[in-house]
Amino acid sequence: MSIKTPMNRVLGLGSAKSGTEHWWAQRISSVALVPLTILFLFPFLSALGGGYEAVRAAYASPFNALVAILFIAVNFLHLQQGLQVVIEDYVHEKRSRTVMMFCNTLLCGLLGAAGVFAIAKLSFGA
Amino acid sequence: MADVNRGDRPLSPHIEIYKPQITWVPSIVHRVTGVGLTVGLVLLVWWFFAAATGPEAFATADWFLSTWFGQLILLGSAWALCYHTLNGIRHLFWDAGYGFDLANASASAWAVIIGSVVLTGLLWVVA
Numbered sequence: 001m002s003i004k005t006p007m008n009r010v011l012g013l014g015s016a017k018s019g020t021e022h023w024w025a026q027r028i029s030s031v032a033l034v035p036l037t038i039l040f041l042f043p044f045l046s047a048l049g050g051g052y053e054a055v056r057a058a059y060a061s062p063f064n065a066l067v068a069i070l071f072i073a074v075n076f077l078h079l080q081q082g083l084q085v086v087i088e089d090y091v092h093e094k095r096s097r098t099v100m101m102f103c104n105t106l107l108c109g110l111l112g113a114a115g116v117f118a119i120a121k122l123s124f125g126a
Numbered sequence: 127m128a129d130v131n132r133g134d135r136p137l138s139p140h141i142e143i144y145k146p147q148i149t150w151v152p153s154i155v156h157r158v159t160g161v162g163l164t165v166g167l168v169l170l171v172w173w174f175f176a177a178a179t180g181p182e183a184f185a186t187a188d189w190f191l192s193t194w195f196g197q198l199i200l201l202g203s204a205w206a207l208c209y210h211t212l213n214g215i216r217h218l219f220w221d222a223g224y225g226f227d228l229a230n231a232s233a234s235a236w237a238v239i240i241g242s243v244v245l246t247g248l249l250w251v252v253a
């Protein structure tokens with residue numbers, strides 16, 4: 001039970017401690033993903049189903065590799081941002097919310113790093 | 127949040143009680159496709175990681191994608207990506223202050239739905 005007055009709660013930005021930064025960061029990653037998705041799909045779709053050598057050849061190109069790295073990195077940033085909002089909306093119990101927020105950030109970071117590393121290794125020559 | 131006493135005020139009815147409408151259905155589908163794309167992204171990382179590991183590891187990942195289950199995930203991810211991207215652009219227009227009136231919002235909702243199916247078909251033919 002909080003003894004804060006409603007005015008105090010509003011002025012202190014409630015329990016979130018922040019305003020529009022998260023929303024704005026989400027828009028930035030969204031805008032970045034539009035061209036990245038288009039640029040990523042061309043080499044990816046031509047390599048998909050073409051076998052190991054086709055994939056190596058596609059990502060030997062520095063441009064394709066860089067686009068793929070950015071695509072993966074920004075996607076996992078955007079996923080982390082999006083899942084955070086979903087957790088905030090639906091998980092109200094404090095402990096499970098904290099655990100899920102923690103796992104979300106950790107797993108998105110881990111998978112994003114794995115993807116970036118894999119594409120770099122693939123491009124530099126496995 | 128949790129320590130705020132909200133009393134016994136009535137809760138607003140949730141989505142299952144409302145008639146499906148073109149204004150809100152695309153909104154919840156946007157969220158569902160966003161969460162669902164997690165599967166596609168994890169699969170993509172596995173695919174790249176396997177390719178970086180070597181031919182044998184890549185053959186396993188490639189084989190999985192060729193199974194009916196793998197193909198189903200691919201098709202679902204392709205549509206979810208098309209939908210989430212198109213509807214995301216629609217949201218960005220709204221954020222910039224355009225097309226938020228009812229007539230335009232309904233028209234763009236249908237455009238996104240039809241566009242996502244057409245685009246998925248195109249991707250499937252190209253790939």
